[in-house]
Every structure is written in C-alpha cells, then in structure tokens.
Amino acid sequence: MRNLNLDQLQTLIAIADLGTFAAAAHALHLAPPTISLHIKELESRMEATLVVRGRRHAELTPAGQALVEEGRKLLAASDDLIDLVQRRASGREGLVKVGVSAGVSTRLLPLMLDALSRRSPGVEVKLEAVGSSDAMQRLKAATLDIGIVASPQPAMAQIRLMPWRNDHMVALLPAAWQTPDTITPEWLSSRRWASFAPATQMHGLVSSWFGQAGFNPRPFLTLSYPGALKSLATASQSAAILPLEEVEDQMHSPDVQVRNLSPALMRPMAVAYRSSPAPGMAVTAVLDVLTEFSNA
Known part of the structure; x- marks a missing residue:
C-alpha cells in the first residue's frame, strides 16, 4: 500500500483555502498541470473524488472536507517532527508550547522569557493565548506543554496544578x-x-x-x-x-x-502541566523559570 503523499495533501488544502486550482498553483509555486496531477493521484490513492472543479471555483466533496480537516493536523505534526529532528541535530533542547490566559501580566512575560534565554538558550517557547478551561483540555490532549491558568481548576488525571501567583x-x-x-x-x-x-x-x-x-x-x-x-x-x-x-x-x-x-x-493563578509522562528537559527548564517568578 502506498503511503499518503504530504505534498499532494498540501495541494488539496491550498485549493480548499484559496478556492481555485490556479490560486493554489501560484501560492505553492507549482505549474498548474502539477496541481491537477497531485489531485488526480491523491484521489486515486483515496479511491474517492475529493474536489469538484467548477468554472470559477473548486468545491470539496464531503470526502475532501474530511481529508482537509484531518490533513491539517497531519501537516502540523510533520512540521513539529522536522523541527524536533533539526533541534536535536543542532544540539538545541526543544520547543515548549505554553498557553497563557488573558490575565497574565504582559510585563512579567518578557522578564520570564529573558531569564529562560539566559539559563537555557536552547529552549524556545511558543506562547498561545488560551482560556484556562481550553488550556486544561489541550494539556490533556498533549497539544500544549504548560498552561498558566486561573486557580482553582477541576482536578484532571495526569495533569498537575502548581500554585503560581496570588x-x-x-x-x-x-x-x-x-x-x-x-x-x-x-x-x-x-x-x-x-x-x-x-x-x-x-x-x-x-x-x-x-x-x-x-x-x-x-x-x-x-x-x-x-x-x-x-x-x-x-x-x-x-x-x-x-x-x-x-x-x-x-x-x-x-x-x-x-x-x-x-x-x-x-487574583490566584496556577501552572498546569502533564505529570505523566514526566516532563522532559525543555519543559522542566521552563517550569523552573516560572517557579522563580512565583509569589504563591
């Protein structure tokens, strides 16, 4: 069985986002016949029609919509994997995704990031504005590494809450x-x-x-x-x-x-993170810096 071609998947997603084969070709810097070939081969691989090509607009079929929805996650996971390999190859420690609720001080964040860069220059932090309840769910789903959340929060299996600031x-x-x-x-x-x-x-x-x-x-x-x-x-x-x-x-x-x-x-706040599996070196480095800025 042939594996799914990520380039072809990216082509389908570009058509979904931009609406036409021509716009996808321009955005991806590919010739229009290559775009058509990608879709033809992808449909053959899926054994399903994915796109209906109209005069002015390309419409996804239900099968195409399903592939685009899940395909976005697959491409994001692929990007994360490439980033991980490149970091390991260059000796960098890793990327830590931190969800930050609206109430976190915009004055504290630069200070914490500066302290982290001095202590662990190989660790990169990606900040995302996330509500507390959403952050807890994303920690459980492993799409966030750390959440700075309102306290208290309902107990959740394998998620540890550490009092942070009051x-x-x-x-x-x-x-x-x-x-x-x-x-x-x-x-x-x-x-x-x-x-x-x-x-x-x-x-x-x-x-x-x-x-x-x-x-x-x-x-x-x-x-x-x-x-x-x-x-x-x-x-x-x-x-x-x-x-x-x-x-x-x-x-x-x-x-x-x-x-x-x-x-x-x-205003009480907590730091939430997954306790199982145990945090890696990069997550631990960020947790250590957050602890330095705790007043709880």
Whole structure:
C-alpha cells in the first residue's frame, strides 16, 4: 500500500483555502498541470473524488472536507517532527508550547522569557493565548506543554496544578477623575469601567467583587488584553481593575492614577502541566523559570 503523499495533501488544502486550482498553483509555486496531477493521484490513492472543479471555483466533496480537516493536523505534526529532528541535530533542547490566559501580566512575560534565554538558550517557547478551561483540555490532549491558568481548576488525571501567583488587584483610573483614596464597588458601579471578556477568570473575579457588595453593573466595554484596558484609562475613557504588577510602570504617570480596592481583591493563578509522562528537559527548564517568578 502506498503511503499518503504530504505534498499532494498540501495541494488539496491550498485549493480548499484559496478556492481555485490556479490560486493554489501560484501560492505553492507549482505549474498548474502539477496541481491537477497531485489531485488526480491523491484521489486515486483515496479511491474517492475529493474536489469538484467548477468554472470559477473548486468545491470539496464531503470526502475532501474530511481529508482537509484531518490533513491539517497531519501537516502540523510533520512540521513539529522536522523541527524536533533539526533541534536535536543542532544540539538545541526543544520547543515548549505554553498557553497563557488573558490575565497574565504582559510585563512579567518578557522578564520570564529573558531569564529562560539566559539559563537555557536552547529552549524556545511558543506562547498561545488560551482560556484556562481550553488550556486544561489541550494539556490533556498533549497539544500544549504548560498552561498558566486561573486557580482553582477541576482536578484532571495526569495533569498537575502548581500554585503560581496570588496578586493584588487595583483600580487604574483617569487622572482627571476625582477619586477617593480607596475604590469601593459602590463608587465604581456608578462610573464607566472596562473589564476583561466575559469568558475569562478576570471578568468573573471583578463581577464577584461587585456582586458580594450587592451591585451588578455592566462594564462600559469588554476587551481581551490588559494593554487595551490600560489605554482606555490613559485616554480618560474608563476605569479598569488590573493586577498590580500590570500597572506598576504607570504608578507615576501623569495620565492615570492607581488606587487600592476595598474590599481587597486577589487574583490566584496556577501552572498546569502533564505529570505523566514526566516532563522532559525543555519543559522542566521552563517550569523552573516560572517557579522563580512565583509569589504563591
């Protein structure tokens, strides 16, 4: 039995993405007859029609759609394998895929990556913005190596959760606002405030802070990144509740003011990783650096 040809598979995926044989030929730098030959041989190998070629557009058959969907995973696995072999051949340690939730400080991440590059220059980190629940599922599926997630998380077989940080939350407010020394839910509920997206831990924390005081205000705007929330306060558009380490660089800015919350609000986070099989050297190196930045 002949094996599946990855070049032919890539051709089919290019047709699916670009819509025509001609566009696929241009993108892959192949002659149009080569594209047609790839599809003909792939259909022969699959014993199924994969593409219906129309006047202006090529349509996938159900069999073609199934092959494209699973084929993307196969090509990604092939790229990962090539990367692994090249790293081993050059003496590099490996690639570590780290899922990062929205609440992780954008100031901490560069510091951690710099520490890793100095300690383990052969380790490369690929960061992905992933919600906490999705990160846990991807760890289980082995498509992530490490997840920085909201805490607590439901227990999951073969996934270890290590307490990582427990940070104070503060209010970042426009400098022009007249504010009390500490910000209460009652005071902020009547002002414009922005929050993280509803599906995030940060949104839930802030909503709970309001709710425990008997308030349920709607945010002026919801965004996914701390930097965007900070920019709203800088532009005098709204307040935001953020981790202290996220706003430490703006403590003396003339454009904003930072106030403590009353009652106090904490943001707990954990580092999640697969405990079985045991982490390899590259994953261990990243875990060691994360531990250095822990305050839990």
